[in-house]
Amino acid sequence: MLKEWTREIEIDAPIDYVWDLLEGPLEKMQKIMPQVVDHQPVKLTEESVGSIYRQKYKEGKRIEEYDVETLDYLNTPEKKKLKVGFTLAKMFEITALYELNSLNENKTLFKYTCTNRPLKSFLKLFMFFASDRIVVQFCERVKETAEDEFENSKFILK
Known part of the structure; x- marks a missing residue:
């Protein structure tokens, strides 16, 4: 039984600000995924697809370690896509697909599946009873964080 959730949200920030939270350094990633405590490359490919990162995730006092594989990747100025897959605690096979479309220079459509x-x-x-609450909260956190980063950068540039 496969369960799938999809959410779209408009973000008032340029596409690169949102992308940086998903594809940037660990410090940026932790702003939207605070439980991720480590993210180290294990195998990198030129085209990104097939790259593997060892990730550590803190759940309460326990730290889970698993390998995240890049399954799909696109990085153009107007459209960006990152799909990753991993197995969590030998209990769940999970994929996360992040799709970004630039609506204009300061607005991005973020789709998370x-x-x-x-x-x-x-x-x-x-799984039958699982809700989309976590997906909704994640999209809102990405929106809030990207918009804050963009707002703060305006002050730095002045």
């Missing part, structure tokens, strides 16, 4: 496939039969019922 997340899939979750339980690997253990007892988790299938849990």
Whole structure:
């Protein structure tokens, strides 16, 4: 049983500000994914697809470690896409797809699609009741963070 959630949100910031939170250094990534405590390259490919990063994720006092593989990648001035996949705690196979479209120089359409496939039969019922709350919260956090970064950069430039 595969569960999928998709959300779109308009962000009042240039496409590169949003992209930097997804594809930039760990410090930027942590602004929208604070539980990610480490993100190190294991294997890098020239075209990015097939690249693997070892990620550490803090859940309470426990730290989970898993490999994140880049499944799809596009980086043009008007359109950007990053799709990653990983297995969490040997229990869930997860993909996250981030799609960015530049609406104008200061506005970006952000589309986030997340899939979750339980690997253990007892988790299938849990997935049946899973809501899109986490996906909605993530999109709002990306919007808020990118808009704050963009606003703050205006003050620095002055």
